[in-house]
Amino acid sequence: MKRIIPKKKIAVIGSGFSGMSAAAYAANAGNDVHVFEKHHQPGGRARQFVTENGFVFDMGPSWYWMPDIIEGFFTDFGYQSSDFYKLVPLNPQFEMVFADGNIEVPEKYEALRNLFEQLEYGSGNKLDQFMRSAKFKYEVSMKEFVNKPCHNWREFLSPKIAGSALKLDLLSNFRTYVAQYFANPKLRSLMEFPVIFLGASPKNIPALYSFMNYGGYALGTWYPMGGYYQLALAMQNIAEKQGAAFHFNQNVEKINVEDGKIKSLQVNGINHEFDVVIASSDYHHTETLLPERLRNYDEKYWRNKVFAPSSLIYYLGFGENIPNLKHHTLFFENDLDEHIQCIYEKKKWPENPLFYCCCPSKTDTTVAPEYGENLFLLMPLAIGINDDETTREKYLREMLSRIEKHTGVTDLLSKIEYKRSYCVRDFISDYNAYGGNAYGLANVLSQTAVLKPKIRNKKISNLFYTGQLTVPGPGVPPSIISGKIVANEVNSLNIEKYEKTV
Incomplete structure (x- = not known):
């Protein structure tokens, strides 16, 4: 006889990508799902705003990788992204600016291979070798690793993972790994760049994460027309089609617990009763x-964690076009x-920063007036600064x-028509982000998989966590995967049975 799990009334705190993902999967299973968002729109860090003079700014993510x-x-x-927005490939994918010359990363792999060969004899073949290994890691990581709830290490005791262990380079650091393939400093910087998204120095990131190079350079850099916010709107749309309800300008102020249960x-x-709570909030x-x-963790625990950086961001609208600027440009003239x-x-x-410039108006005419340009500048910073x-x-001024x-x-x-800055205290104010972090916990080995904060509260039977501070x-x-993981846990949860084990 098929085991019947009662449907639940579920609250999701926050409508970032993990929250909307969790809401969609939980509602699809027939649960009554309600998403509470403190802002007036979905997306979390991926919100968007429009100025009176016609500039449209994505507030956060701008790199569409791993499509x-x-x-x-x-x-x-049962949908495709094309049902909601048009995705276009960028060519070049981006440009890196160095003190002694620039590199434009082409859209097609064969052109990228030729670029490598031009900069360092024999590096075309080395790139092939690197990418073959990166593809293998990508496929194993995306199919075997990332979908685990990470309650314990036993989840990873599969023949495929065990047989792949040596090929995954878990114990090598990324910088040393790249240096085994390439000697040219520009090529090394180019290959190290993707792991900066993971929030630590390449010398502290496991070489496993070379799969980021495959997910970016081999699968391409893309842009959703209308801005990254189109992904947020599409995910909200899908969650609503499954039956989830969104409640905006609704700030969750307190979690009321009785007898080990929310x-x-x-x-x-106002108090609202629920069977289960999924926290996509910080x-x-x-x-x-x-x-x-x-609480699962005390303040000392958080102080000892390695966080990915915060950022200084500027949203700038210019009154004229800016030539010789690509959609994505990395300014790497200084030492990483x-x-x-x-x-x-x-x-x-x-003192000598690196920074990133995004100019989506080079691709999308809808994000700036015809006469102008839309720039997003980002400089990584220490949290709590x-x-x-x-x-x-x-x-x-320096940027x-x-x-x-x-x-x-x-x-x-003098040509700026619109200017808005965003930094540490804004991340704290808008997202309650610990220390004003922008990207969550760094993916260093000591904070990987089972070693990340747990998706379940250990003392409350019906509280779960999702997002960039957990798996x-x-x-x-x-x-997005994090939301799916937690929704699967909640969908299969027999609350009464679980309560007895907490």
């Missing part, structure tokens, strides 16, 4: 809504390790100066 993983969300519900959530001063913040004795030391060791503003307006402006040198345009500051980790595709 197959994102597409998997849509196919799970009884209700206090939302804008993990640490969620636990502050509980009595200390019911020096900047990383300022983030993780010295915890201060960098003081970010007064004077300091923000100082770094804006603009380097863009001027690269493009040949002068006096960009599988930071980034848009992992966050």
